[in-house]
Amino acid sequence: MRTVTIDPITRIEGHLRVEIQVEDGMIVGARCSGALYRGLEEILRGRHPLDAQRITTRICGVCPLAHSTAAALCLDDVLGISPPRNGQLLRNLIYGANFLHNHILHFYHLALPDYLPADALPGALSPGTDEDRRFSREEARKLADHYLQALDMRRKAQELVALFGGKMPHDMSIVPGGVTYRPDPGDVAAFRFRLKEIVDFIRGVYIPDLLLLARRYPDYFELGGVGKLLTFGCFPLDGDRLFPAGAVLDGEPEPLDPAEIREHTARSWYRGNGAQHPREEEAEPDPDKAEAYSWIKAPRYRGEACEVGPAARAAIALVRGPGGFREAAGELLTEAETGPERLSSTMGRHLARGMEALFIARAMEGWLAELDPAAPVAVAFTLPREARGQGLTDAPRGALGHWVEVAGGVIARYQVIAPTTWNASPRDEKGTPGPIERALQGTRVSGDGLLEAGRIVRSFDPCLACAIQ
Amino acid sequence: MRGEPLAVVWFQGAGCTGCSVSLMNAAYPDIKDLLLDEVVPGKSITLVFHATLMGPTGRPALEVLDRFPGEAAGDYLLVVEGALPTRHPNFGRVGERPMAERAAGLARGAVGVVAMGTCASYGGIPAGAPNPTGCVGIGELLRREGIDVPVVNVPGCPPHPRWFVETVAHILLHGPPRPEELDGVGRLRAVYPDLVHDNCPRRADFDVGRFAPAFGAEGCLYELGCKGPYTDANCPYHEWNGGVNWCIKAGHPCIGCCEPEFPDYPSPLFRKAGAEEATGAFRRSG
Numbered sequence: 001m002r003t004v005t006i007d008p009i010t011r012i013e014g015h016l017r018v019e020i021q022v023e024d025g026m027i028v029g030a031r032c033s034g035a036l037y038r039g040l041e042e043i044l045r046g047r048h049p050l051d052a053q054r055i056t057t058r059i060c061g062v063c064p065l066a067h068s069t070a071a072a073l074c075l076d077d078v079l080g081i082s083p084p085r086n087g088q089l090l091r092n093l094i095y096g097a098n099f100l101h102n103h104i105l106h107f108y109h110l111a112l113p114d115y116l117p118a119d120a121l122p123g124a125l126s127p128g129t130d131e132d133r134r135f136s137r138e139e140a141r142k143l144a145d146h147y148l149q150a151l152d153m154r155r156k157a158q159e160l161v162a163l164f165g166g167k168m169p170h171d172m173s174i175v176p177g178g179v180t181y182r183p184d185p186g187d188v189a190a191f192r193f194r195l196k197e198i199v200d201f202i203r204g205v206y207i208p209d210l211l212l213l214a215r216r217y218p219d220y221f222e223l224g225g226v227g228k229l230l231t232f233g234c235f236p237l238d239g240d241r242l243f244p245a246g247a248v249l250d251g252e253p254e255p256l257d258p259a260e261i262r263e264h265t266a267r268s269w270y271r272g273n274g275a276q277h278p279r280e281e282e283a284e285p286d287p288d289k290a291e292a293y294s295w296i297k298a299p300r301y302r303g304e305a306c307e308v309g310p311a312a313r314a315a316i317a318l319v320r321g322p323g324g325f326r327e328a329a330g331e332l333l334t335e336a337e338t339g340p341e342r343l344s345s346t347m348g349r350h351l352a353r354g355m356e357a358l359f360i361a362r363a364m365e366g367w368l369a370e371l372d373p374a375a376p377v378a379v380a381f382t383l384p385r386e387a388r389g390q391g392l393t394d395a396p397r398g399a400l401g402h403w404v405e406v407a408g409g410v411i412a413r414y415q416v417i418a419p420t421t422w423n424a425s426p427r428d429e430k431g432t433p434g435p436i437e438r439a440l441q442g443t444r445v446s447g448d449g450l451l452e453a454g455r456i457v458r459s460f461d462p463c464l465a466c467a468i469q
Numbered sequence: 470m471r472g473e474p475l476a477v478v479w480f481q482g483a484g485c486t487g488c489s490v491s492l493m494n495a496a497y498p499d500i501k502d503l504l505l506d507e508v509v510p511g512k513s514i515t516l517v518f519h520a521t522l523m524g525p526t527g528r529p530a531l532e533v534l535d536r537f538p539g540e541a542a543g544d545y546l547l548v549v550e551g552a553l554p555t556r557h558p559n560f561g562r563v564g565e566r567p568m569a570e571r572a573a574g575l576a577r578g579a580v581g582v583v584a585m586g587t588c589a590s591y592g593g594i595p596a597g598a599p600n601p602t603g604c605v606g607i608g609e610l611l612r613r614e615g616i617d618v619p620v621v622n623v624p625g626c627p628p629h630p631r632w633f634v635e636t637v638a639h640i641l642l643h644g645p646p647r648p649e650e651l652d653g654v655g656r657l658r659a660v661y662p663d664l665v666h667d668n669c670p671r672r673a674d675f676d677v678g679r680f681a682p683a684f685g686a687e688g689c690l691y692e693l694g695c696k697g698p699y700t701d702a703n704c705p706y707h708e709w710n711g712g713v714n715w716c717i718k719a720g721h722p723c724i725g726c727c728e729p730e731f732p733d734y735p736s737p738l739f740r741k742a743g744a745e746e747a748t749g750a751f752r753r754s755g
Contacts, residue, residue: 006527007564010520013486015563036561036568037554038483039601040594048737054724055732058594058626061487113524122505124516124533127524151493151500155711158494162710166719168494169487169627170726173719180684180720190713269559285601287559378685454526465485 001028004448007035009457011110013062014464016424018457020440022449030433030440030453032424034296037269037285040469044414049075049383049406052414053175056402059416060465061169062105065098065161066395067402067416067466068174069234074391074402075176079381085238086375087178089367092235092242093191094165094174096364100198101157101168102396103310103357106461107206107350108150112143114455115213120144131451134216143212146205153201160194163187178378185373192368199361202354207332210354214336214347221338224346224439224456228304229312230422232256232401234394235363242363243325243356243394246316249304253319258392261401263417264298266429267291273429274298278403278415279388295468298425298434299417307435308398308422309460310352311343324362329355346439346459353461385409395419397461420467423460436460474515475641476545478537479585480575481520482568483561483595483604484551487627488586489521495630496711503634512641517545520563531564534571538578546640547579549607552588552595556603572607573614581645582607582620583636590622590655591729598733608655619645622655626726631707635660654729656701665697665723668705685720694739696725 007017015035020027040059044052053075056067069091076082083091113120113127117140120126135143158168164181166172173181183191214221233245233256245256263281265274269292270283283297298305306312317325318340332355333339342348384406391402398419405413425434433441436457445452479489493500498508507513516522518533525533537545553569554560561568576582584607587593596604605613608620621640623632636657639646652658666672674680674689681688689695700723709715716723725735732738 004527005565007562008520008527008530010523010526010530013521015481015561017562017565035563036483037602038595038604042599042601043594043597043732048740050739051732051736054738055594055597058485058487061485061490061627064485064487109522121524124518124523124525125504128529129525148501155494155496155499158490159710159713162714164714164719166714166716166721167709169485169490172716172721172724175684175721178685181714181718182685182720287557376685378683380683450527 004450006450006453009454011113011458012462012464013060016462016464018453020449020453022445025444027440027443027445027449027453030437031293032296032426032434032436033294034424034464034468036464037295037468039285041414041416044411047411049078049404049411050176052404052411056416057170059469060463062463063098063102063395063397063466064170065095065165065174066393066400068171069095069393070391070400070402072174072176072391073393074389074404077391078384078387078389078404078406079176081177081379081381083178084376084379086372087377088237089371090164090179090181090183090377091174092237092367093364094161094171094179095235096360097157097160099360099396100357101154101161103353104150104154104157104206107210107353108147110461111350111458112147114458115217116140116143121147129451132446139212143209146209149205153198156194157198160191160198163191163194175378177381180378182377183371183373188368188371188373195361195364195368199358202358202361207354207358210350211335214338214351217347218337220347220455221342221345223443223452224459225344226307226435226439227344228306229315229344230301230306230308230399231312231316232392232394232399242322243313243317244320246320247301247306248312248315249302253316258390258401260302261417262300264300264428266298267426268294268297270297275429278401278417281415294426296421296425298428299422300428305425305432305434305438306422307344308419309349310356311349312398313356313394314343314352315340325359328359346456349459383409397463397466398422416469418463418466420463424462424464424467474513476517476541477514477548478517478534478545478575479519479548479550480572482549482551482553482572482589483602484586484588486521488550489519491627492630492633494710495634498634508634509638509641514546514637514641534564537575542578543580545579546581546583547575548583548585549589550585552592552604552606553610554595554602554604555610560602569610573610573616576607576611576618577616579618581640582611582618583633584608584620584622585633586628587624587626587726587731590624593626594732620655621646621651621657623660624656624727625702626731629704629707629709632660661701661727662703663701665700665702665704665717668703669697669717670705671717690717690720690722692741693722694737694741695722696735696742697723698742700725700727702727
């Protein structure tokens with residue numbers, strides 16, 4: 001048996017180290033280590049509650065809107081308010097644009113180089129290896145062109161966020177009670193045309209490229225599966241969420257019960273074993289803890305290590321989601337010659353991102369049409385001295401929760417559990433591996449495993465700045 | 470006439486990748502232009518290491534990083550994104566070594582260092598009180614280590630892509646900035662020329678005392694906590710993301726994200742700034 005250390009895992013957000021044990025051409029064990037601790041939860045303690053709105057946004061520069069949205073929901077809960085309908089539409093439009101940015105960036109710039117020829121891209125961007133490359137020369141050339149075109153598309157998606165969200169990264173518009181920006185009719189037009197261009201790109205370029213990848217690498221529908229899935233749902237409107245919340249633990253979707261979340265720290269660099277609900281959690285860093293190997297904690301739902309992200313959203317939405325999603329997703333699964341049971345796999349995750357990108361973009365067209373530039377965008381509020389709040393949403397990468405306790409008018413406790421905290425978690429005290437660790441285990445590899453492990457890990461779109469704040 | 474491109478090593482410490490994403494939002498020149506074309510006539514850069522974008526992973530990626538400084542000493546520009554934790558080696562590691570140690574080692578042979586963002590410039594968000602990991606900016610780290618390399622700060626959370634492009638264009642044309650080209654907090658004077666407040670489109674509201682009482686309302690945002698009167702940045706006339714919007718246009722108070730004290734001084738972010746800031750007496754770059 002040999003141990004291969006992959007550090008740094010590039011083309012993800014942040015600092016991740018993965019160690020795999022390879023025996024007889026198979027990965028028999030894996031350990032994921034988050035390699036950076038900043039202590040944002042500590043930094044938030046004692047600050048004015050509204051500061052959390054802008055400081056938590058800065059947990060991550062790739063998906064700031066995820067934290068902006070969760071913080072706003074959490075503070076809305078503290079204040080006992082919710083945005084006016086117009087404010088909610090704007091929040092959804094801003095957040096939806098962040099999803100589009102994320103998925104285009106992830107597919108073309110983070111994941112695709114794993115499948116392109118060694119010298120397909122300019123300079124350091126090129127993958128530098130020709131191992132297991134299956135595209136024809138013509139296909140590879142076209143995909144490399146699309147890589148460059150996607151650089152423009154993701155920039156335009158950021159402009160889409162900024163149109164109503166102030167700026168990107170780190171939006172400056174979502175606040176408790178709604179948003180700060182009142183768009184004028186010109187902004188609605190500017191938004192519509194950028195959105196249209198991005199929808200055309202998703203439909204005409206991204207989805208066909210995705211299907212081409214799936215056709216060339218169908219074996220990756222069999223690799224990197226997890227099976228247990230969790231989603232908090234996202235995009236609330238009129239009392240419903242576009243993507244419903246839920247979990248799949250034994251094959252059947254079940255409703256979400258947030259009281260069943262615990263964060264474990266047995267193998268993480270914090271004192272003790274944790275196992276607390278984030279509402280009560282006290283986690284003091286302990287960088288010298290001998291039995292630990294990661295700064296990521298190990299969140300569990302009903303004791304299970306659950307995969308979160310597009311596959312989980314799709315699995316639940318295919319059963320309990322809107323008809324429009326079920327139809328579109330069904331079509332794409334058929335075209336890719338696969339089924340919903342393969343969503344939790346390396347290729348299934350890519351496919352799930354593509355299907356929801358188009359679905360969200362279409363939902364955004366609907367929200368934009370309902371926007372009323374003359375209607376209020378926010379409600380006023382008065383901060384209580386003592387309160388607790390919870391904000392749950394799905395982020396592009398999966399289930400995200402913010403929990404706050406306000407005491408004496410300031411933040412007494414702020415806890416965040418982000419999607420990659422779930423996906424890249426280490427073992428808990430029972431020895432249950434985290435989802436990525438489990439996804440790697442049992443994978444047949446050709447060489448040292450770098451290639452297969454890289455493809456599997458990247459299919460989760462890890463974001464380490466989110467995983468450990 | 471194209472000279473040898475300037476190699477750029479982009480090193481990420483305790484950050485959020487927001488500065489990289491911001492650079493990818495550059496327009497005219499955009500990121501493709503920066504990577505593939507000349508930045509200024511006859512001068513270009515070549516990105517040799519950037520963990521978020523580069524093709525190789527694991528050992529092959531680390532081997533690229535480990536080539537520097539080596540024989541490349543004096544021939545590359547180091548860009549640092551994120552702060553550097555100093556309290557314990559385990560708070561941040563890259564390729565099995567502490568981040569701060571790697572950053573200092575890379576800086577040692579660089580022709581100059583660009584501190585990209587408020588974290589790399591002054592510590593920023595992770596250095597917010599109580600600064601649990603002892604985070605510092607790259608300039609402070611190099612002072613502590615006694616490493617004498619020119620450092621130029623490009624603060625902002627994140628910085629406007631234009632500020633980075635202007636700084637790099639300056640370096641390509643004139644070399645790393647000389648001390649007299651920098652202001653008191655290490656920024657190129659030309660890039661951070663004046664206060665947000667001086668050019669704010671809501672300045673007329675401030676002058677007549679017409680203040681927005683709540684989010685989403687018309688008027689100057691001063692009462693809602695705007696730190697524009699204390700923040701050096703040209704956001705009002707460059708605006709953000711291809712000029713589609715920016716914080717104050719979006720009705721959000723400026724939170725002073727370019728300033729060395731961020732996020733501690735301007736906190737509470739939504740509390741009205743003091744009279745000293747409001748009159749511009751806090752101005753440091755003038």
